[in-house]
Amino acid sequence: MTDLQAATTPREVWELLKAGNERFATGNTADPRRDPATRQQLTSGQNPAVVVVGCSDSRVPIELLFDAGFGDIFVIRTAGGCVDSAVSASVEFAVDGLGVDLVLFLAHEKCGAVGAAVEALSSGDIPPGLTRVFVEKISPAVAEAKTRGEQVEQAHARNGAEHLVARIPSVISGLTHKTVGVVGARYRLSDGRVETTYENFGD
Numbered sequence: 035m036t037d038l039q040a041a042t043t044p045r046e047v048w049e050l051l052k053a054g055n056e057r058f059a060t061g062n063t064a065d066p067r068r069d070p071a072t073r074q075q076l077t078s079g080q081n082p083a084v085v086v087v088g089c090s091d092s093r094v095p096i097e098l099l100f101d102a103g104f105g106d107i108f109v110i111r112t113a114g115g116c117v118d119s120a121v122s123a124s125v126e127f128a129v130d131g132l133g134v135d136l137v138l139f140l141a142h143e144k145c146g147a148v149g150a151a152v153e154a155l156s157s158g159d160i161p162p163g164l165t166r167v168f169v170e171k172i173s174p175a176v177a178e179a180k181t182r183g184e185q186v187e188q189a190h191a192r193n194g195a196e197h198l199v200a201r202i203p204s205v206i207s208g209l210t211h212k213t214v215g216v217v218g219a220r221y222r223l224s225d226g227r228v229e230t231t232y233e234n235f236g237d
């Protein structure tokens with residue numbers, strides 16, 4: 035089954051996304067719902083199954099790596115997946131306004147924004163311009179990765195998901211009622227696979 039929009043529970047959505055990623059990683063994509071008829075059909079409205087907060091990196095195209103199509107995924111991308119008030123409001127809209135079942139924070143291998151934070155912290159040379167925000171947002175993950183002996187992107191994926199859980203009222207409420215699940219994951223450029231670092235289904 036590849037129909038994300040037919041999924042009824044947060045866990046089911048996550049299982050379908052993982053199955054889509056497996057098809058992508060193994061070169062067996064189904065390329066679902068990318069045809070003109072689906073595009074036309076969706077002019078009357080959208081009912082995405084998941085909201086993804088991810089990085090703008092051109093090597094991490096969200097719909098492609100989950101083998102999804104039109105209307106499946108509400109995507110929010112900033113460099114490093116950094117979350118500000120507009121990103122939080124977009125997640126809130128996806129949960130409250132569009133009724134998504136799952137909130138996914140997706141970090142990735144070789145992330146430039148993460149690299150900038152690591153470099154700034156090791157050199158002590160904090161960027162003076164707008165890119166300073168990456169250092170501010172990602173530094174906690176750099177420290178945490180060191181303590182836990184993991185890679186910074188893994189810590190960033192978990193922190194990003196935890197941040198959405200802690201800060202967004204509709205996500206908190208969805209977890210309480212088990213209508214929304216939250217997952218943190220890291221996409222590996224090297225083998226095309228998405229690796230889970232955090233799961234919260236309100237249990």
Ligand SMILES: [Zn+2]
Pocket residue numbers: 089090091113114115142144145146147148
């Ligand atoms: Zn990135």
